[in-house]
Amino acid sequence: MTIRVCAVQYKLEDISQFEQFAAQASHYVRNASEYDAQFVLFPEFFTTQLLSVPDGQGNPLGIERLPEFTPRYLALFQGLARQYGMHIVGGTHVVDAGGGKRQNAAHLFYPDGRIAVQPKLHLTPTEVEAWDMTPGESLDVFETEFGTIAMLTCYDIEFPEIVRMAKAKGADIVFCPSCTDDRHGFYRVRYCCHARAVENQVYVVTTGTVGSLRRVDFMRANFGQAAILSPNDIPFPPAGIVAEGVINDDMLVVADLDLQLLEKVRAAGSVTTWRDRRTDLYPDWS
Structure with a gap:
């Protein structure tokens, strides 16, 4: 089975109302x-980006206000997924836990x-110390009509065990x-x-923010692609790069993934890195 995936290099810039965020997301x-x-x-x-929307005194919002946008965030992307008949990994959003x-x-x-x-x-030190966040407690994978996927965010990918799971x-x-x-x-x-693609013989689709939120703490600088x-093997591109964007540009990156090649x-x-792991010497994912 071949599926087409698209990764958004989302350009952050200050906005004044939710509707601007919705229009930008809908455009992509x-x-x-x-x-x-x-x-x-x-x-x-x-x-x-929603934190740059000013409060009643014209000041940007603090991170504690971001969960207030959750109902509108969910409704927006739920509607877009239905309208266009596609699966949307809606990045991450800060929710009330x-x-x-x-x-x-x-x-x-x-x-x-x-x-x-x-x-x-x-969680990174900034997420814990500055934004008072708490980590998730379990890993799930998600069944779709095109196969099974996982969503592992940023720092998560730096831990080999969780991707093996x-x-x-x-x-x-x-x-x-x-x-x-x-x-x-x-x-x-x-x-x-x-590394995770090589170790586990899987595809990894990644993207990051670009642009700047000049009014939002810890989001004033972004470096993304x-x-x-x-995996790095003969059926795939030699560098293991199926497609990539231009660093720090506002753009989409699109490619087809052949799941049969993984098998x-x-x-x-x-x-055969997945098959050849030495569970007699080191613990397996369980």
Whole structure:
């Protein structure tokens, strides 16, 4: 089976009302539909753009206000997924986790209106210390008509064990929404995406925010690039890069993923990293 995926290099810029955010998100989805994409990926923390909407005194909003937009965020992307008949990984959005805590959660919007959620499992110091977030407690994979996927956000991809768990649960594609503010953070995520694709013989689709929110703390700088990555083996591009964007540009990146090729290289590739793991020497995913 071949599926077409699209990753959005979402350009952050200050806005004054929710409708501007909705119009920008709708533009990207509409554009992806013109390429007949079946999955669209938005970046981590792209909804922080809503924090630039001024309060009654003209000041930007604090992170504690972002969950207030959750109903409109859900309705927007649920409607877009239905309208265009596609699966949308709506980046991540900060949600109320109860008990005064917040979570950074990836959302999958199905064309039939269903919504699946995967909270980020590994949090950066900024998320914990500045934004008072709490991590998710379990990993899920998600069944679609095109196969099984996982959603692992940014820092999550830097932990090999969690991606191995996703593969063991059946995921062939890992969607990795990301948000990094400099080259160091960007390349940490990017190199780990490549490593996870090689180790587990899966596709990894990643993207990050670009642009700047001049009024929002910790979102004033963004360094991002979308990439659609494969295992490094003969049926795939030599560098394992199926497609990638132009760094820090506002754009979409589109590619076709052949899931049957994954089965072929797992069974008889130049290397068979998934099959050859040494569970007698180190614990398996369970």
